[in-house]
Amino acid sequence: MAQTCFNHEWLVERTDIVPAPEDLTLNGTHAKDLQFATVLYADLDGSTDMVDTYYWWFSAGVYKAYLACAADIIRGEGGVITSYDGDRVMAVFTGANQCVDAVRAAMKITYVVGAVIQPVINTKYPDSGFVLRQTVGVDASSLHAARIGVRGDNDIVWVGRAANWAAKLTALPGRPVRITKAVFDLLAPEFIIHEGAYVWHVREEAALGGGAHVFDTDYIYTME
Template identity: 50%
Template sequence: MGLKKELNDGVAAIFRDQWTTRKGRNVPEPEDLKLSNDAVEFDRATILYADLAGSTALVDSKNWWFSAEIYKTFLLCAAKIVRSEGGAITSYDGDRIMGIWVGESQTCPAVRAALKINYAVHKIINPALASQYPSQNYKIKQVVGIDTSSIRAARTGVRGGNDLVWVGRAANYAAKLTDLDLEPRTWITADAYNKLRNSEKLASGKSMWKQYSWTQKDNIKIYGSTYWWPIND
């Protein structure tokens, strides 16, 4: 079969075939779904994207090995923090990581993870970087976006090269929030903010969050924070 016929047949099948769906309780693995129109539904999930800011300038101006060490240290810390807060890592995409929380407890641990990533950057990675390379005068910055919504997981790709795609507002908004270039290192939607307890909203009786209007999304309400959550163990 020629490539063009394979593409024509594959596209036609995706548009033609009916979807099979089922409710999800745990984050699925790719092999849990078929490559056909098969999806796992979650009434609500919380998505976190953690993105390394300024990575293009980094690779343009620094040695490859220095850039690789920046990537590796950031993704190491982000991944371990996401897992420590009960999240599942769904993908690594260059200099960013996507985490997901499902079940009863999801938005609070996702936000704690974001604030802990901010702590790790300020208190662990940058001090170690300055100690190892004092002449580089380089500091890591990151942006983390979080949203919560209903979402579906489907398997995409081809045999031997496929993964899950997460379809729903939370995945898109969390990713887009990392494009914001303002002082806050953590951004969450109003829906995510409204799911938080006081322990994730307040520090010493003072709000950790400032309300903003997201001009790129019809001025909807979002919240940004410069705070971090200490990692004590």
């Protein structure tokens, strides 16, 4: 099996649609090429401390509420959920307005955490002292998709900068929504300036390599 995985001659098919595992062959060297796609990672912040401090059923409820709300928003903005990994969800956006769609989803997730989930927690568990924190990372680049695993138990691996950087962004310090310059450069004006004020804070981030800039914000997109 390992011998067949290492081959520079791959069957690569271009696509503008996020593939499902069944769109790729499991055995052999078959891949899908998305020449430009946007990846979003939404991640609970401090979930290890939560699990260590609170009852398991409380933590499970937080996971379920956060991931369900995030998933609904992502799908509503045209994103395709590609995986859940513990306390986070990954999604891929394609199309002409993919960066705007992904950032709007990130801002809506931030809004729902503060306006919907946290008030429910405060009402049901007023003495818990629990504050739900989360981060959303968004990057855009070319992506390749390949099918991994074994028959009956397999998934897709996403190869490309955006898949790695979007995840890395969630682990960096800063405001809840973090994006790269590749995403920022494709945003509509209303996502850059609001009521005359610049929405984003920008910094150079060594964790992403020399010269990489991260834009972060606590600006929300309301759903009322």
